[in-house]
Amino acid sequence: MSKFFENEATMPQPATPGSDIFGPRPKELEQKAEEVKSRHGENSFEYASALVRWGDAHMIQGKLSNPQALGCYEQAMKIVSAAGESTAETAFVFDKLANVKQSSGDTAAAAIDLAKAIEIWKVLDANSRFVTDHHMERRIEDLTRMERVVAFNSRRPPEL
Numbered sequence: 613m614s615k616f617f618e619n620e621a622t623m624p625q626p627a628t629p630g631s632d633i634f635g636p637r638p639k640e641l642e643q644k645a646e647e648v649k650s651r652h653g654e655n656s657f658e659y660a661s662a663l664v665r666w667g668d669a670h671m672i673q674g675k676l677s678n679p680q681a682l683g684c685y686e687q688a689m690k691i692v693s694a695a696g697e698s699t700a701e702t703a704f705v706f707d708k709l710a711n712v713k714q715s716s717g718d719t720a721a722a723a724i725d726l727a728k729a730i731e732i733w734k735v736l737d738a739n740s741r742f743v744t745d746h747h748m749e750r751r752i753e754d755l756t757r758m759e760r761v762v763a764f765n766s767r768r769p770p771e772l
Contacts, residue, residue, distance in 0.1 A: 638673065638680065641666040657701065660691040664708060671712060678716045685709045700741045703732035707743075707751065714758065719765070723758040730755060 645662040652658040667684030670677040685708045692701040706729035714722035733741050
């Protein structure tokens with residue numbers, strides 16, 4: 613398991629100042645991300661994992677925080693894609709990007725990112741992809757729905 617997923621799989625920490633019922637707040641995770649960046653470097657999987665957690669905290673805050681979450685996920689994508697385009701880490705972050713884009717109303721871009729994640733997951737064996745078969749099946753269903761929405765929104769009215 614890569615350093616990225618070791619950090620993702622760790623057990624939740626007990627409540628600390630600056631966190632609430634939904635977990636740590638973005639400000640707290642920003643500080644942790646900066647600590648990880650100074651300790652492991654700005655191109656490390658540990659830092660990418662910290663960015664994903666920071667993005668997740670923004671997603672929990674609601675739609676108004678989506679631009680910040682998107683920024684965190686895009687920065688994490690730059691780091692993990694440097695190790696290869698077809699890695700489990702890349703697929704994981706593509707899935708996160710699809711979530712934030714769909715939540716923001718950009719279904720077409722979300723479908724593109726989700727399709728990339730699914731394509732990578734299909735190539736990887738079950739032990740190395742970090743997501744379960746059930747999760748993958750549900751995301752394939754989500755992609756089908758997204759593609760239908762995109763097709764519906766792209767249709768043109770008939771000529772009169």
